[in-house]
Amino acid sequence: MKRIYIREEYCMGCRLCEIHCLVQHSKSREIIKAYKGEYPKPQPRLIVEEKGYLSFALQCRHCEDAPCLEACITGAMYRDRETGAVLCDEDRCVGCWMCIMVCPFGVISRNLEGKKVASKCDLCMGEETPVCVRNCPNEAIVYEEKT
Amino acid sequence: MNYVIIGNSTAGVAAIEAIRECDKDGRITVISDEPYANYSRPLISYLLAGLVSADKMPYRTGDFYKDNRVELILSKRADRLDLETREVILQDGKRVPFDRLLIATGGIPIVPEIKGINLNGIFTFTRWIDAERIKKYIEDNGVEKALVVGGGLIGLKATEALMELGIKVTIVELADRILSATFDKKASKIIEDALSQMGCRLITSNTVVEFSGEGQKVEQALLRDEETVPADLVIIAIGVRPNVELPVHTPIKVNRGILVDDLMQTSVKDVYAAGDCCEARDALLNINRPIAIWPNASRQGKIAGYNMAGVRREYRGGFAMNSVELCGIPTISVGTTDPSALPGTGPEGEYEVLDHLDENRAVYKKLVLRDNTIVGAIFINDIDRAGIYTGLISDKVDVSSFRAHLLKEDFGLISLPKEYRKHLVTGEAIEI
Ligand SMILES: Cc1cc2nc3c(=O)[nH]c(=O)nc-3n(C[C@H](O)[C@H](O)[C@H](O)COP(=O)(O)OP(=O)(O)OC[C@H]3O[C@@H](n4cnc5c(N)ncnc54)[C@H](O)[C@@H]3O)c2cc1C
Numbered sequence: 001m002k003r004i005y006i007r008e009e010y011c012m013g014c015r016l017c018e019i020h021c022l023v024q025h026s027k028s029r030e031i032i033k034a035y036k037g038e039y040p041k042p043q044p045r046l047i048v049e050e051k052g053y054l055s056f057a058l059q060c061r062h063c064e065d066a067p068c069l070e071a072c073i074t075g076a077m078y079r080d081r082e083t084g085a086v087l088c089d090e091d092r093c094v095g096c097w098m099c100i101m102v103c104p105f106g107v108i109s110r111n112l113e114g115k116k117v118a119s120k121c122d123l124c125m126g127e128e129t130p131v132c133v134r135n136c137p138n139e140a141i142v143y144e145e146k147t
Numbered sequence: 148m149n150y151v152i153i154g155n156s157t158a159g160v161a162a163i164e165a166i167r168e169c170d171k172d173g174r175i176t177v178i179s180d181e182p183y184a185n186y187s188r189p190l191i192s193y194l195l196a197g198l199v200s201a202d203k204m205p206y207r208t209g210d211f212y213k214d215n216r217v218e219l220i221l222s223k224r225a226d227r228l229d230l231e232t233r234e235v236i237l238q239d240g241k242r243v244p245f246d247r248l249l250i251a252t253g254g255i256p257i258v259p260e261i262k263g264i265n266l267n268g269i270f271t272f273t274r275w276i277d278a279e280r281i282k283k284y285i286e287d288n289g290v291e292k293a294l295v296v297g298g299g300l301i302g303l304k305a306t307e308a309l310m311e312l313g314i315k316v317t318i319v320e321l322a323d324r325i326l327s328a329t330f331d332k333k334a335s336k337i338i339e340d341a342l343s344q345m346g347c348r349l350i351t352s353n354t355v356v357e358f359s360g361e362g363q364k365v366e367q368a369l370l371r372d373e374e375t376v377p378a379d380l381v382i383i384a385i386g387v388r389p390n391v392e393l394p395v396h397t398p399i400k401v402n403r404g405i406l407v408d409d410l411m412q413t414s415v416k417d418v419y420a421a422g423d424c425c426e427a428r429d430a431l432l433n434i435n436r437p438i439a440i441w442p443n444a445s446r447q448g449k450i451a452g453y454n455m456a457g458v459r460r461e462y463r464g465g466f467a468m469n470s471v472e473l474c475g476i477p478t479i480s481v482g483t484t485d486p487s488a489l490p491g492t493g494p495e496g497e498y499e500v501l502d503h504l505d506e507n508r509a510v511y512k513k514l515v516l517r518d519n520t521i522v523g524a525i526f527i528n529d530i531d532r533a534g535i536y537t538g539l540i541s542d543k544v545d546v547s548s549f550r551a552h553l554l555k556e557d558f559g560l561i562s563l564p565k566e567y568r569k570h571l572v573t574g575e576a577i578e579i
Binding site for chain 1: 535
């Protein structure tokens with residue numbers, strides 16, 4: 001499957017990926033509204049890690065052998081048959097955080113606004129390329145199929 | 148190939164998926180004594196509280212059994228195994244032949260032998276039907292006060308559900324604190340305080356010696372110290388034990404649970420076991436023991452399924468872990484959380500503890516280290532990114548080079564040595 005690959009040596013820590021991710025996962029998909037006026041407050045689905053000159057954006061790896069799928073007690077976490085992406089059906093999620101306990105990348109977060117649900121990267125379902133990748137000015141994250 | 152699975156829950160369902168992934172043609176028969184296609188056991192407290200509706204109970208929905216071409220035998224108990232003829236004998240005498248068998252019969256709640264235990268209004272709490280019966284009993288009898296016997300995970304989940312329904316709950320726990328199996332003292336205290344604040348009464352270092360009531364219904368419990376606690380509903384939650392009824396009179400070796408090897412095969416060829424009924428390897432303590440939790444049941448079921456279908460996969464061992472919100476406080480506990488309470492695993496001196504307690508915010512984080520690897524963790528209130536530590540525990544990563552960063556606010560993959568980060572993500576993704 002096509003995955004997001006991270007090239008930390010190219011990351012400048014500009015956090016544009018984070019902004020675009022948040023806007024993409026907002027209701028209005030407009031930056032000002034998304035940041036200032038929406039409830040539940042939208043949340044970025046990726047994490048930018050930064051220490052000194054080193055930085056990178058990290059999002060769900062959509063693991064082949066995904067521990068979150070095994071740990072989910074409601075069936076909310078599932079693998080999309082067509083794309084292979086690991087997705088969370090927020091309607092089924094009860095916010096037990098078993099997935100957070102087992103994700104070795106620490107890329108599932110709690111969305112506590114409104115109904116408590118696990119929040120994670122969905123590879124921007126429906127978009128040709130995830131918005132974090134599309135908007136990265138330095139190709140520090142790329143979206144490709146590797147064998 | 149004729150696959151038969153006894154038990155249609157976490158382990159059984161995971162096995163179905165693994166078998167079908169490798170064998171598109173084999174016949175899969177699943178036998179369950181419960182009437183439901185499948186449902187999530189941990190959700191029964193949510194169901195009782197009215198937080199989850201009946202239609203959200205199944206965790207594999209729609210055409211799962213049809214798509215996987217599974218023949219489901221529901222509401223029938225497997226009564227006996229005939230290992231000579233390779234058949235499972237159902238309660239109605241029907242014989243189901245197998246080439247490969249998976250025993251995934253789960254656990255049975257432990258019921259203490261106490262005078263009055265058979266009174267009406269006393270329930271265990273592990274099945275959908277328990278939640279339904281409790282709900283009906285509450286409605287029919289206008290229950291106002293409940294007693295929960297056992298302050299472990301299931302007891303506390305039951306407590307929460309009852310409190311959500313406006314019932315006043317008293318917990319009686321034999322140990323000197325609640326959650327003593329998975330938490331340390333400080334963590335227990337945070338939850339105990341929160342429970343008290345919500346109006347739940349907690350009685351520790353004590354137990355029930357008799358239930359009584361006029362007529363057939365429970366009205367009170369007499370405790371060991373002779374206090375009487377009024378209760379028109381009692382939930383018994385003192386633990387579950389592996390359900391080993393089926394193999395017990397067969398050559399299949401059983402200790403506390405059914406013994407399995409790393410392929411999840413029992414001592415009898417072609418007979419496998421997985422989930423709460425078995426004793427698989429504890430990767431941290433290096434012994435075989437039952438660890439009755441969902442992620443282990445699904446992992447084991449999956450490994451069993453692959454091996455049954457002829458695709459060799461080894462179980463790397465599991466360890467205790469749990470994530471639960473109690474009184475609105477998220478908590479995660481993994482592995483060995485309280486070395487001082489460990490029986491027979493060497494002097495406590497071998498373990499080191501790193502912890503951080505912020506009493507005002509009720510935030511508690513603790514890591515237990517042994518030989519420079521993390522072997523246990525507790526997170527209360529701040530649970531974000533806890534899985535990174537679980538991963539370090541699972542992979543037995545030497546943390547000496549980044550030890551100082553372990554409990555820092557900004558701890559992340561970036562704190563890990565580059566090679567490990569690479570290892571973590573190669574094959575899966577990141578190129579670092
Ligand atoms: C209230 C509650 C909350 C929980 N919360 C959590 C949690 O938050 N996190 C977590 O990790 N774990 C939790 N657990 C534990 C988790 O549910 C179990 O570890 C898991 O369900 C084990 O799955 P299993 O497939 O091994 O067995 P089970 O789920 O016990 O299923 C076994 C099935 O086999 C059937 N069966 C048994 N014998 C026979 C027979 N002879 N013939 C036919 N059928 C038979 C049983 O009726 C049952 O349906 C919770 C459990 C309970 C009760």
